[in-house]
Amino acid sequence: MSTFPTTPEQPMPAQARTATVIMGRQDFLSVLLRLTGTELYKLRRRAMSKVLGIIGVSLMILVFLLISIGELFTLSNPAPLPPQCSQISNPQGPNNPNGVPCLDHSPTQAEIATADQTKQDQIRALSSPLRLPFSLYVAVQVLNIVGLVLLVIVAGTIVGGEYSVGTIRLMSTRGPTRVQYLLAKVGAILFCIVVGFIFIVLIGLVVGALLNLVSGVPTDTAFVSNGGIGHMLLYALLAMLGLFVYSSLALFLGTAGRATAAGVAGALVWWVLESVLGTVLVLVSFVVKGPVGDFLKAIPDYFISNNVAALLQNQSQYFVGFPASHLSNLHALLVLLVYLVLFLGLAVFASIRRDITN
Amino acid sequence: MDDNSPQYDSNTIISTSRLTKAFGNLVAVNDLHLQVMRGDVFGFLGPNGSGKTTTIRMLLGLIRPTAGRAIIFGMDNAYQLPAILQRIGAIVEMPIFYPYLSGLDNLRVIAAASGMVSGPANDRRLAEVLEIVELRTYEKLAYRKYSLGMKQRLGIAAALLTDPELVLLDEPTNGLDPAGVFEIRQLIQRLSSLGKTIFISSHILYEIQQVCNRVAILQKGNLVKQGNVDDLMKRSEQIEIRLNREDETLYAQKVLQQAQEQEATWITQVHIQRNRQNQSLLLVDAPVARSAEVNALLARQSLYAAELHPREGSLEEVFLQLTGQTAQNGAGQHGGMVALANPVQPVQQHMMSTPEVPNGKRDTV
Numbered sequence: 001m002s003t004f005p006t007t008p009e010q011p012m013p014a015q016a017r018t019a020t021v022i023m024g025r026q027d028f029l030s031v032l033l034r035l036t037g038t039e040l041y042k043l044r045r046r047a048m049s050k051v052l053g054i055i056g057v058s059l060m061i062l063v064f065l066l067i068s069i070g071e072l073f074t075l076s077n078p079a080p081l082p083p084q085c086s087q088i089s090n091p092q093g094p095n096n097p098n099g100v101p102c103l104d105h106s107p108t109q110a111e112i113a114t115a116d117q118t119k120q121d122q123i124r125a126l127s128s129p130l131r132l133p134f135s136l137y138v139a140v141q142v143l144n145i146v147g148l149v150l151l152v153i154v155a156g157t158i159v160g161g162e163y164s165v166g167t168i169r170l171m172s173t174r175g176p177t178r179v180q181y182l183l184a185k186v187g188a189i190l191f192c193i194v195v196g197f198i199f200i201v202l203i204g205l206v207v208g209a210l211l212n213l214v215s216g217v218p219t220d221t222a223f224v225s226n227g228g229i230g231h232m233l234l235y236a237l238l239a240m241l242g243l244f245v246y247s248s249l250a251l252f253l254g255t256a257g258r259a260t261a262a263g264v265a266g267a268l269v270w271w272v273l274e275s276v277l278g279t280v281l282v283l284v285s286f287v288v289k290g291p292v293g294d295f296l297k298a299i300p301d302y303f304i305s306n307n308v309a310a311l312l313q314n315q316s317q318y319f320v321g322f323p324a325s326h327l328s329n330l331h332a333l334l335v336l337l338v339y340l341v342l343f344l345g346l347a348v349f350a351s352i353r354r355d356i357t358n
Numbered sequence: 359m360d361d362n363s364p365q366y367d368s369n370t371i372i373s374t375s376r377l378t379k380a381f382g383n384l385v386a387v388n389d390l391h392l393q394v395m396r397g398d399v400f401g402f403l404g405p406n407g408s409g410k411t412t413t414i415r416m417l418l419g420l421i422r423p424t425a426g427r428a429i430i431f432g433m434d435n436a437y438q439l440p441a442i443l444q445r446i447g448a449i450v451e452m453p454i455f456y457p458y459l460s461g462l463d464n465l466r467v468i469a470a471a472s473g474m475v476s477g478p479a480n481d482r483r484l485a486e487v488l489e490i491v492e493l494r495t496y497e498k499l500a501y502r503k504y505s506l507g508m509k510q511r512l513g514i515a516a517a518l519l520t521d522p523e524l525v526l527l528d529e530p531t532n533g534l535d536p537a538g539v540f541e542i543r544q545l546i547q548r549l550s551s552l553g554k555t556i557f558i559s560s561h562i563l564y565e566i567q568q569v570c571n572r573v574a575i576l577q578k579g580n581l582v583k584q585g586n587v588d589d590l591m592k593r594s595e596q597i598e599i600r601l602n603r604e605d606e607t608l609y610a611q612k613v614l615q616q617a618q619e620q621e622a623t624w625i626t627q628v629h630i631q632r633n634r635q636n637q638s639l640l641l642v643d644a645p646v647a648r649s650a651e652v653n654a655l656l657a658r659q660s661l662y663a664a665e666l667h668p669r670e671g672s673l674e675e676v677f678l679q680l681t682g683q684t685a686q687n688g689a690g691q692h693g694g695m696v697a698l699a700n701p702v703q704p705v706q707q708h709m710m711s712t713p714e715v716p717n718g719k720r721d722t723v
Contacts, residue, residue, distance in 0.1 A: 012368070012432040014445055015553070017521040020483040024475040026444070031473065038470040046458050166454035170516070173418045173450065174471040175443040355421035 031176050035184030039158060040191060048157065052150045056196065059146045060139065060204040067138065068211040070126040075214065079115035080122075081107050120217075127215035130208040133223045133319040136232055139204035140239045140312065143197060148246050148271065151196070155189050155247040156263025159347075160254030164261075169356055178351045182255070186344065189247045193240050201236065223319045231318035238315060242308030245336050245343075246271060249304075252343040256350050274303045304339055307332035369396040371524055371555045372417065376426035379412050379579075386412040388579040390426070394557055394572075399550045401570035401587070402559035403677065409579040410559040411451055414528050418448055430524070444473055447522035449530055453513025457502035461493055461512050464501055468516045487515040490545065506533035514545070525549060527558045531565060543569050563673040567591075573673065575680055582680045587673070594671030594679060597649050599640040599656070599663045600633075607638040610661045614642060617655050624648055646670065 017023070024034060043049045085091035085102035092099035103111070129138045159182075162168040171181060212219070223229070246267055254263025278300035285297035300306050310325035310332040317324050325332075372394035379387045387409040394400045404410050415421045417428050419439040428435045430442045455464040465484050470476045474483070488494045491511035496504070504512065510533050517525055527546075531539045546556055546569045560566050566573060567587065574584040583590065601607045611628050618625040626643035633639050642652055646668030653666055 010432050011438070011441065012371075014431075015523050018483075020480075020486055021519075021521045022475045022479045022483070023473050023520075026473055034470050034473075034476055037476055038467050041463075041470075042456060042459065042467060045463060165457065167456055169420060169450055170453060170455065170468070171471055172420055173443060173446070173448045174468060175440050175473050176471060177440055356415070357421065 028180070032180050032183055032187065035176055035180055036187035036191070039184050039188035043154070043158065043188060043192070049154065052153060053196070056143075056146055056150050056200050057203055060142055060200050061207050063138065063142050064130065064135075064204060064207045064211060067129045067208075068127070068214070071123055071130070071211070071215050074119065074122050074126055077119075079112065079119040081111060081115045123215050124217050127212050127217050130212040130215070131217065131219045132205065132209075133228055133232055135205050135208035135212075136201070136235065137316055137320050138208070139201045140235065142204065143200060144239060144242065144308070144312075147197065147200065147243055149268065151189070151193060151243050151247045152250040152267040152271075153264050154192055155185075155250035156254045156265075156267060157260050158188060159185050159251045160257065160260035160263040163254075163258035172356055179348055182251075182348055182351050185251065186248070189251065190244065193243050193247065197236070197240050197243065228319040231315045235312060235315040235319070238308070238311040241336060242304070242311070245304050245308070245339050248340055248343040248347075252347040252350075255347040271305065274300075274305045278303055278306060301327055301331070302335055304336065307335045311336075370394070370429075370432075371396050371398070372400075372428065372430050372557065374413075374417075374426065374428045377413065377416060377423050377428055378425040379409075379416055379421065380424045386579050387416070387423075387576075390576075390579075390581050392574055392581070392584065394555060396555055397550070397553060398572050399546060399556045399558065399570045401566035401573035401673075402557060402576065403561070403563065403566055403573055403673070404559075404576035405561055407578075408576045410561075410576055411528055412579075413576070414448070414450055414526060414557075414559060417526065418443065418446070418450065420450065444520070445522055446524045446526055447517035447520060448526040448528075449510075449513040449517050450526075450528045452529075452532060453509060453516065455501045455509070455512060455516075458500065460498045460500055461504065461508075461515075462488065462497040464512065465516060465519060469519055472520045474520060483519065483521075487518050490518060491515045492541070507535060507538050510534055511538070514542070518549075522554070524555045524557065527556065529560055530558060531560070531562065539565065563677060567673040575677060577681050583676075590676045591671035591673065592645060594675035595644065595646045596669040596671075597642040597644055597646060597652050598665075598667040598669050599642065599652070600637060600665040601640065601661060602664050604638055606661055607640055609659070610640050610656055613659050613661065614640075614652070614655060622648075622651070622655065625652075 024030060082101045082103050085093075085104045088100050088102055090096070090099045091102045091104075107115070128134045162171065172178065176184075209219075223232075249270060250263040250267035252263075253266035254260060257263065257266065281296045281299050285293040287293075288296060307327065310327035311329060313322060313325040314329050314332075316322050370393060372392060374390055374392040377387060377390040377392070378385070390409075390413060392413070402410050402413070412421065416423050417430065417435065419435055419442075422436075431445055433442050435442050455461075456467065459467065462484060465487065466476075469480050469484065474480050485494065488497050491514050493508060493511055493515060496508060501509070501512070510530065514527070514530060517527065531542050534542060543565070546558065550556055550569075556569075558566065558570065570587055572585065573587055573590065575582040599610065601610055607630060611630055614622070614625060614628045618628065622644075624644055625648075628640065628642050631639050631641055644652065649666060649668045653663060656663060
């Protein structure tokens, strides 16, 4: 018997497997893609994913239905003519310029036309969120809240669930590295974000467009010609980035806490705390003046939610005309990038370093 | 030579050197030198808490050793774990699968994770392994609805999925009924006949004795003994003699003890014990093949045995001898099989460890 100076170049030759075992490619990317497919297969087979999907779609439809209520209400009412002066106590007149405008005669054709125009303007304004480009803004805002909660649940479950259930032990003895497993989960989360986002936003846009048909107001396609489409696509991509940052937070917390609850609850608490803390810090900065106040006021500029909101706001100005954020795109992107690197890096570190016991 | 270098030849599948794992102050596995050869059915014995599962976890890379190294298929598992794991099928403790997936879907997931092609290409293999563990009928049933035995069998199916060279089974018969245990034993023998190397950990000694050709006995994280099962069991062979009278028994003991000091050095010990009928029995620790010679030694002194029984050794006795446990606190009947319980007595580790020889070698039987 000799001492074996083990080096990577001296593995024992592998025995042939039985013919019914068909192995796939074993390079890093092929293994990663196969594992991502496996993660998606597991998600597809879970009742939870279907329930979350249904909740997302239902809430999106519900929001557009609620928006359309104002439009439908206005449509169902007659054109808003001023009331007859004889019917009100404080009619406007030469001696009473501050009184309520009213008609002291039967409405003329011109007055009826003005009232119709006013009604049409109201309908146009109320139905505006049902039409592109504003409907995209609405749909993304809905997904920024609903989608975030749903994706955090998905991310926390697919990572923390492996520890909670105990399947991590089984999967870790099958060959792929822990980094590959974690990256596969990141890939599955990304897939869910992109597909889920596109699917639910499209449903929102379609439902909005259908409800808008009732108003009879055509979609103004001016945004197509002045580069709005590009900004809308960028807007959607940046919204997905925001969701991915929060999902990565859930992934990291699920890995670190070795439980679904840690991932889901941790990320949601973080999200809520950001807005609470942001408000508190701004209020405190009004009281505490000077450099300390400025410092406190600047802290929320480094929160995830504020930077995601800034990115979205900076794009939405091009197609819905809202003012730009005080935070630049570069600042927001850098802050989010730091968070992403931190969350994913720590998740990989925790995953690699830890002992897998009970 | 580096003390940390495991002993290796071309047939060594697993070789560990000074493998140690400590959880804080608790040393779960201490300075372990194991050697498993190709084609072995290797039993890894020890009471609960002796470090069996910790060792298996270190071999599979689930936990990092505090010290030492493990070479599997000629590769260091600290650096080449993925390549090693591709050639291993393993169950670590009670196998746990995804509860919302069926048995078949669980195997599909495992197959993809094990490097097998996804999709229907491997359906035949999935069917094969489900057939082996007799779960075809329940393949579409959700895992959460499986009984304990079915879960264990699915674990074995998962371990066999890639037709691995080394099958590592940690307590594979946990939760199985006697028929299930018998099936697993047959399966192990079948796998062994196909040239697979089997590493099986258990605290059920009878089970190991039935299927293994080599064993390692672990206690409190220390390797107590490692070697061939037949050789180990020879150590506990006994010849049981009953003489008609009490005084004859006492005289016979003296005769054999004298013989032991002179020509019959193969006698290890001679002692008297009472049976259930309160009769004195003379127990001679000696190879059963020497029964006739023992009889002749007694006959030379005009002592004639009323009964003489050669008693085959058992792993249980070997274990008790090696660990210094008594039958009461060390072993008991468990589910129709002899099972080790947690030792009650403090263990004198150094006395029980096999002697250390230069280069980190331990004696093997």
